[in-house]
Amino acid sequence: MTITQALLPITRRGEAPKEEYERARVGRVFNQRRPERYPTAVVEATEEEHIVEAVKLAQQEGARISIRSGGHSWAAWSVRDNAVLIDLGKYKEIEFNESTGIVAVSPSTTGRQLNDVLRKKGLLFPGGHCPDVGLGGFLLQGGMGWVCKSWGWACQYVTAIDVVTAEGKRLHCDEKENQDLFWAARGAGPGFPAVVTRFYLKPKSLPTHVRTSGYVFPKEDFKKAQNWVQKISPTFDNDTEIVCVGLFMPDYEESVVIVSFTTFKSSDAESMEALQPAEDSVPRGYLQRWFNRPTTLQKEYEMQARANPDGHRYCADNVFVNNDSDVASTLEESFTTLPSRKSFALWFAMAPTSQRPLPDMAVSLQSDHYFALYTIWEDAKDDERCQSWVKGVMGRIAPHSVGQYLGDSDFQVRNTKYWGEEQGKKLMEVRKKWDPQGRICGYLDEGDTSGVNGLANNL
Numbered sequence: 072m073t074i075t076q077a078l079l080p081i082t083r084r085g086e087a088p089k090e091e092y093e094r095a096r097v098g099r100v101f102n103q104r105r106p107e108r109y110p111t112a113v114v115e116a117t118e119e120e121h122i123v124e125a126v127k128l129a130q131q132e133g134a135r136i137s138i139r140s141g142g143h144s145w146a147a148w149s150v151r152d153n154a155v156l157i158d159l160g161k162y163k164e165i166e167f168n169e170s171t172g173i174v175a176v177s178p179s180t181t182g183r184q185l186n187d188v189l190r191k192k193g194l195l196f197p198g199g200h201c202p203d204v205g206l207g208g209f210l211l212q213g214g215m216g217w218v219c220k221s222w223g224w225a226c227q228y229v230t231a232i233d234v235v236t237a238e239g240k241r242l243h244c245d246e247k248e249n250q251d252l253f254w255a256a257r258g259a260g261p262g263f264p265a266v267v268t269r270f271y272l273k274p275k276s277l278p279t280h281v282r283t284s285g286y287v288f289p290k291e292d293f294k295k296a297q298n299w300v301q302k303i304s305p306t307f308d309n310d311t312e313i314v315c316v317g318l319f320m321p322d323y324e325e326s327v328v329i330v331s332f333t334t335f336k337s338s339d340a341e342s343m344e345a346l347q348p349a350e351d352s353v354p355r356g357y358l359q360r361w362f363n364r365p366t367t368l369q370k371e372y373e374m375q376a377r378a379n380p381d382g383h384r385y386c387a388d389n390v391f392v393n394n395d396s397d398v399a400s401t402l403e404e405s406f407t408t409l410p411s412r413k414s415f416a417l418w419f420a421m422a423p424t425s426q427r428p429l430p431d432m433a434v435s436l437q438s439d440h441y442f443a444l445y446t447i448w449e450d451a452k453d454d455e456r457c458q459s460w461v462k463g464v465m466g467r468i469a470p471h472s473v474g475q476y477l478g479d480s481d482f483q484v485r486n487t488k489y490w491g492e493e494q495g496k497k498l499m500e501v502r503k504k505w506d507p508q509g510r511i512c513g514y515l516d517e518g519d520t521s522g523v524n525g526l527a528n529n530l
Contacts, residue, residue: 079124080161083112097150099142099160101203102385104454106147108519110137110156117161119233119241119268126239126266129155129510136237137512138266140178141205145387146481148208148261151512151519157266159207164269167192173230174272178207182216183372185272194274195335195368197225201379202372210270212260212477213434215441217368218335220420221309222275223427224434226257233269237506241268255501258433258490260477262498262513262525264506278310278335281366282342284349287359288328290317290407297399297406297418299354300330304420305439308345310335317406318378318415326409327358333371339363378415383447386458388465389479390472391421392440401471402442410460413447433498435491436474443479474530482516488530495528 082095095113097105111134114125129136132155139149139158149156164177165188174196176185182198185206189196197216199209209216214225231245232253242265244253255263288296297315304313311334319326332349336342343363350362392398398418405416419441429435444464446457465485474488490498502513502525509523516526 079121079128080115080117081112081125082115084109095158096156097147099139099158100147100150101141101143101381102145102147103382104384104386106150108147108150108152110151110154113156113158115158115161119162119235121162122157122159122235122266122268123239123241125155125157126235126237126510130239135512136266136510138178138207140207141181141203141209143201143204144208144261145385145479146483146515148512148515151515154512159205162268172273174274176206176270176272178267178270179205181205182209183369186368189274190277190368193277195277196228196272196274197222199225200371200375202376203381206270207267208261209478211256211258211263211267213258215419215476215478218310218312220304220313220422220424221311223424224257224429226432226434227430228273228275229257229270230273231271232256232267234265234267236265237508237510245271251501252505254431255433255498257430258435258477258494259498259502260489261515262502264502264504264511264513266511278337280336280339280342281368281371282334282336282339282346282363283366284332284346284362284364285360286330286349286353286357287320288330288357290326290328292354292356293317293328293403293406294399295354295356296328296330297402299352300418300420301398301440303348303352305422305426307332307348307420308334309423311345313420315406315418316415317409317417319409319412323358326407328406333366379445380413380447383413383449384451384454384457386446386461386481387444387479388461388481388485389441389443389476390465390468391436391438391474391476392442392468393471393473394439396440396471398440401468405442405444405464405468408460408464410446410457411448411453414457415445415447417441417443417445419443433490433494435494436489438473441476442468443476445479472530482514482521482526486516486526488528489526490528492528495526499525
């Protein structure tokens with residue numbers, strides 16, 4: 072061990088008090104379904120040098136390397152056996168370059184933290200909807216952020232990255248330098264073969280008027296609501312996010328279906344014009360409605376935090392539904408049979424982004440229809456019931472899928488397709504090139520055996 076390594080902020084299993092080790096191991100894991108996996112040590116980095124030395128320490132000790140940015144992966148991908156866990160929660164950086172308009176951020180920075188800074192400069196970054204999601208995992212998975220359906224994937228706003236390789240070397244990566252790592256960083260997810268220490272992002276101009284319209288339907292009218300929103304969304308306003316959500320509301324004993332439109336504009340007149348087509352075409356039978364209601368990004372973050380409460384147990388899964396499927400019939404069971412009052416089902420409009428040619432990057436699989444289940448409960452006695460419900464419902468939806476988004480996946484439960492054919496092959500080659508020994512843990516499949524080979528990428 073070097074002198075520098077001796078000064079690392081490290082917590083070792085078997086040496087630190089049990090409570091301290093458990094705090095370091097899972098204290099920042101969002102999902103209360105904590106895994107029975109135990110890193111040999113946790114390094115809570117506060118600077119880039121800590122990351123370099125942690126990688127070298129893992130090499131010396133024959134351990135693997137796992138990385139935690141925000142701790143929000145549903146399957147707790149960062150918590151691995153026989154690994155030095157590099158926790159980036161205390162490694163914070165947001166630096167805005169006034170001359171280039173580029174902002175450099177550390178991976179544990181959340182979308183809300185970044186936008187709190189950018190708002191003062193009249194800028195916005197389309198990060199994750201949940202306020203406590205770190206940008207590291209979010210961007211590596213592609214980033215299905217605000218208005219993804221027309222603003223594009225969040226990783227398309229990444230101009231460069233800094234990394235520490237599996238050998239402990241610092242590199243800068245962009246379109247001209249270490250291009251293959253930059254390519255992989257936009258869609259490799261937890262299989263990225265290096266530790267990202269910094270993202271360089273190009274933000275958007277900040278809209279001054281955020282407005283929302285919503286229509287609440289009884290769950291019996293799900294198909295009517297879904298078919299309506301599905302019909303109008305591909306040609307809807309380009310600054311408007313569109314979702315259909317099955318959930319429970321305090322006012323109703325049964326679950327309901329909400330079709331929501333959130334638009335980001337420069338005036339109230341613009342927002343009203345953007346939202347009017349929904350108001351003019353909504354089918355009868357809704358229970359509640361609101362039109363062009365003022366909101367803010369900060370209020371939207373707060374609403375997302377209430378929908379995804381801390382201190383709960385989660386099971387998530389997702390698919391990109393085949394464009395040729397009868398989407399409403401395929402998803403009806405999931406929207407109308409939720410197993411708990413805090414669970415929700417989500418359809419997220421992806422067109423026209425899904426119909427445009429993507430840049431050359433690892434992200435390469437999408438459809439017009441993104442669907443995800445977020446099953447939420449509090450008591451461990453409900454684990455089997457809630458997880459079985461998700462497994463059964465998703466098993467019946469899977470035949471209508473073209474693949475899956477990494478962000479809401481658990482490779483231990485269901486392993487499918489995540490990239491286009493050629494992109495998937497290229498990604499596995501890039502991983503073997505930069506981490507031939509599989510030092511970085513990568514994809515957590517059943518038994519944690521994927522190693523350097525990665526995922527098969529088959530439906």
